[in-house]
Amino acid sequence: MDSRDAATDGEIVRAVLAGDVERYAVLVERHRDRFARYAVRMLGSHDAAEDAVQDALVRAFDHLADCREPEKFAGWLFLILRNRCFAEHRRNEREARMPEEAAGSVAAPDRSDGPAERRERAGALQRAVLELTPEQREVLVLKHVEELPYEEIAQITGATVASLKMRMHRAYDRLRELMKEHV
Amino acid sequence: MKNAYHDLVKRLLDGELTLADLPPELRAEGEAALQLLGALDRTPVTLSPVLSSRVMGMVRERSRSRARRALRWLVTPREVRFRLRPWLVGPALAAAAVLVLLVARPQPPVPAPAGNIVFVRFMLHAPGAKSVAVAGTFNQWDQNAAPLIPAGTDGVWTTTLALPVGQHQYAFVVDGRRWVADPAAPGVDDGFGRRNSVVAVTRQGARTL
Amino acid sequence: MRLFWLTAAIAVAAHLPTRSALAAQDVAARLEGRAPATVVRAVQTIAQDAAARGLPVEPLIQKTLEGSAKGVPPERVVAAVRLLAARLDEARTALQGAGIATPGPEALEGGAYALSAGLSADQVRDLGRVSRPLYDPALTLHIAATLTALGVPAPRGVQLLRHMIQAGRTPNDLLDLPGEVQASMARGASAAEAVEALDIGDGGLGHQGHQGEEGREREHPHRP
Numbered sequence: 001m002d003s004r005d006a007a008t009d010g011e012i013v014r015a016v017l018a019g020d021v022e023r024y025a026v027l028v029e030r031h032r033d034r035f036a037r038y039a040v041r042m043l044g045s046h047d048a049a050e051d052a053v054q055d056a057l058v059r060a061f062d063h064l065a066d067c068r069e070p071e072k073f074a075g076w077l078f079l080i081l082r083n084r085c086f087a088e089h090r091r092n093e094r095e096a097r098m099p100e101e102a103a104g105s106v107a108a109p110d111r112s113d114g115p116a117e118r119r120e121r122a123g124a125l126q127r128a129v130l131e132l133t134p135e136q137r138e139v140l141v142l143k144h145v146e147e148l149p150y151e152e153i154a155q156i157t158g159a160t161v162a163s164l165k166m167r168m169h170r171a172y173d174r175l176r177e178l179m180k181e182h183v
Numbered sequence: 184m185k186n187a188y189h190d191l192v193k194r195l196l197d198g199e200l201t202l203a204d205l206p207p208e209l210r211a212e213g214e215a216a217l218q219l220l221g222a223l224d225r226t227p228v229t230l231s232p233v234l235s236s237r238v239m240g241m242v243r244e245r246s247r248s249r250a251r252r253a254l255r256w257l258v259t260p261r262e263v264r265f266r267l268r269p270w271l272v273g274p275a276l277a278a279a280a281v282l283v284l285l286v287a288r289p290q291p292p293v294p295a296p297a298g299n300i301v302f303v304r305f306m307l308h309a310p311g312a313k314s315v316a317v318a319g320t321f322n323q324w325d326q327n328a329a330p331l332i333p334a335g336t337d338g339v340w341t342t343t344l345a346l347p348v349g350q351h352q353y354a355f356v357v358d359g360r361r362w363v364a365d366p367a368a369p370g371v372d373d374g375f376g377r378r379n380s381v382v383a384v385t386r387q388g389a390r391t392l
Numbered sequence: 393m394r395l396f397w398l399t400a401a402i403a404v405a406a407h408l409p410t411r412s413a414l415a416a417q418d419v420a421a422r423l424e425g426r427a428p429a430t431v432v433r434a435v436q437t438i439a440q441d442a443a444a445r446g447l448p449v450e451p452l453i454q455k456t457l458e459g460s461a462k463g464v465p466p467e468r469v470v471a472a473v474r475l476l477a478a479r480l481d482e483a484r485t486a487l488q489g490a491g492i493a494t495p496g497p498e499a500l501e502g503g504a505y506a507l508s509a510g511l512s513a514d515q516v517r518d519l520g521r522v523s524r525p526l527y528d529p530a531l532t533l534h535i536a537a538t539l540t541a542l543g544v545p546a547p548r549g550v551q552l553l554r555h556m557i558q559a560g561r562t563p564n565d566l567l568d569l570p571g572e573v574q575a576s577m578a579r580g581a582s583a584a585e586a587v588e589a590l591d592i593g594d595g596g597l598g599h600q601g602h603q604g605e606e607g608r609e610r611e612h613p614h615r616p
Contacts, residue, residue: 022239025239033229037225046228050231061242125222129223140223144225145224152397165197168197169193172196175219176187323454350505352458362462370541373458377462383531383567392535
């Protein structure tokens, strides 16, 4: 497989639909890490994110005929992944499972600001992020990790800018609440 | 909420304002808020290299199985323990007494093949029947999707299906016309004046409800 | 990296049909050839409305397939689907009252199933509240529905499940309850007597813990 295949996404989708299944590998290589950071921050662990991305890529193949604009395969894949992340959250809620996260120290916070303390704070913040609702977490990740403007987030999520800001502001307050021992 | 940031601080976090735009009494709160958000992990992520081959493996498997869309007989589960349910013969079923055994998976639970799938065996004692099928929410109520086959002993029909974890409604179809719920399980009204049975599938086994 | 997201945003916006539109497409695709055209049209409307209200469409499709497979007259199929949509809505209200902000489709189906078995909305809500977070309400609602179908009065069935949950019984133990009630009844007990024999009471919690909400619940006479 030549991952430097010069064909566009749309051409490859059409080729796969016509029967050249092996070409799907090009799409996999091109897009597998594109939304990886989003998935990891949404689900809280590398393993969960890998499962989600894997499922999304397979599901995208299963439903490739439903991709109405093959040139926009990436966006369509993202939709599938996003649904999967939200479904994962519902499943985790049902099973009362907290996603694994790199173990941070639960000792009383030190007021100094060395690297260990910074790591601990980052870990605590990630745990706090996982306590947000999935909608709040998503806008936080898209705005502050992926650094997208509200207008783009609105296009991606289908929400209005106003409601996104409301969600984001609630998330800020909630994070402050959850992180208060670390401030 | 007790820990609410001031509105101006929120707009600072949104990137609409700078610290210099805040009134002096809010700057400390603004700095603390920026520091909190600054701790967000933004490192780019690369997923495991084997992800690609796993995906392609599944993709190839799926395109192969689409190619041979014949009815598949599933692998039978090993060493099954029979759980005999109480035998209730209602007046409507006097003509053909039916007995359904639902087989539980052995303990400790055997790992399911695809994580969320459990093999469940359905059996019906229907002597004199010419065909028996099971139809339910797991096969879109298609009576051609899951025929039972005679198991050898008199009048017992059987099939094994791979069902996902969860609750599924079903009924048996005898001779293509007669819809028979599991008489040993209460089930509920199907909304059409008949009864459906429910099988609750968990990773440790299945029960009719 | 920004460019990827911009492309994704544009693509996603193009792919965002409303839930209603998706529902209508889904219904048409799934029912084609399996149900008469009049039924398909009617169910499409019901499904569009349900989807617009955020309710799952899959159970409606399943019920249509079921009715058609069973040879039920078209008007009856449509009536049953309409009733199911109403029950899903009622189940959602009840589960939201139990503190579940967005009940999943399985929980909603369980709730609708329980309502059709004769549980009241309040009982669905109570069971939802007592089930989370460790027990799947879809499962407990199905079990409660079955107990009711066996003849156990609905509040008694809910109470039995509550006691079992509080005692930390496994989901499989809960799944065994209908069978055990049935076995007792096959030996001649009434449904109520069967439940009495199985119930473990509130486990001696007395007036602490979960008893708070049910202060008016009478003491179980056979509590160990």
